Amino acid sequence: MALVVQKYGGTSVGDVERIANVASKVAKRKAAGDDLVVVVSAMSGQTDGLIKLAQKITDRPSDREMDVLMATGEQVTIALLAITLENMGVPAVSMTGWQIPITTDSAHMKARIGAVETKRMREALDSGKVIIVAGFQGVDGGGNITTLGRGGSDTSAVAVAAALKADVCEIYTDVDGVYTTDPNLCRTARKLSRISYDEMLELASVGAKVLQIRSVEFAKKHKVPIHVRTSFSDVEGTWVVDEENTMEQVLVSGVAFDRNEAKISVRGVPDRPGIAAAVFGELAKRSIVVDMIIQDIAEGGKASMTFTVTKADLTKALDVIGPVAKELGAEEVASDTGIAKVSVVGVGMRSHAGVAAKMFEVLAREGVNVLMISTSEIKVSCVIEEKYTELAVRVLHDAFILPVR
DSSP, rough: OOEEEEOOTTTTSSSSSHHHHHHHHHHHHHHHTTEEEEEOOOOOOHHHHHHHHHHHOOOOOHHHHHHHHHHHHHHHHHHHHHHHHHHTTTEEEEEEEETEEEOSSOOOTTEEEEEEEHHHHHHHTTTEEEEEEEETTEETTSSSEEEEEEEHHHHHHHHHHHHHTSEEEEEEEESSSOOOSSSTOOTOOOOOOOEEHHHHHHHHHHHSSSSSSHHHHHHHHHHHOEEEEEEESSSOOOEEESSGGGGGGGGGGEEEEEEEEEEEEEEEEESSTHHHHHHHHHHTTTTOOOOEEEEOGGGEEEEEEEEEEEEEHHHHHHHHHHHHHHHTTSSSSEEEEEEEEEEOOGGGGGGOOHHHHHHHHHHHHHHOOEEEEETTTTHHHEEEEEGGGHHHHHHHHHSSSSOOO
């Protein structure tokens, strides 16, 4: 008997038939003796549909009201799944983020979880019920509904698993595990049986869509084993766990890419202390996450700063940067959405040199220009023109990932 937290994504609960499939899997595990907490996303496409409704009214809706609107998607799913289980004779109860409660900060549309209350869930588990939790949502200290950003249901699931000290957090999705790269782009991509928290964290941060980055942060911090698997079969997936000695024998575990990047350049600012703090301080106040940063010194005591944000944050970032740049006396603010980030990741890089050099050589051979570079202990990332994304992923995968023998 184990305490298991399961999470099902939007495609897994995309319609009533798929919800019934999830209910059957849950009922089978419950019958085997496991205690279950099931975290679900909104039905596939529903969140996007809600966003489009708001955008028919205005292209800048209030973040607070968008959270109220988007949180309704998960509420539909938890009710339907609970109804389905009850109809099958399996006791179940649905809970929204604010009923549990899952408390967060007040950064609407990208809130961070502060605490998960377990009392109500423990009582429901003790009474033999399956708990159906609305992912992606919580409540702040003022009682306002908040959402956790895209992929937030993963974070909800791992946070609940950590709070309950669950034996495992199973993330069910439309893929059967974590691959060395996107198999839709590269036919030689292969599924990994195990991957370390650090590697998964880096892959998630640079564009791998399998797990949301904050869910991996939670899992690493609280030592929650994650099993990434598909809801459409019983095949074994990928385990995300603590680093193991065998992992260090592999130089690169995965190649990731992210087309959701935009570049902003602030050109011709005075080269003096405090300029960067003024620019990035204002972005931080608006909870806009900056990824890569490059600063160049030009002639005449002028500097240029180039940095990347998500495409979703571009309009908001430009709204922030415009007044700041004017106040600083900048000559120009420019943006570019035609970029992508490609990255190679692996814990084996800690003990091997030359990964970056090899990456640059491989891209250069194919005529792919590197616009920006970022590195960590186990990752090298390059910003390139978006049109070269697929080519870059394929040649880097062929250069670094050993084929299955």
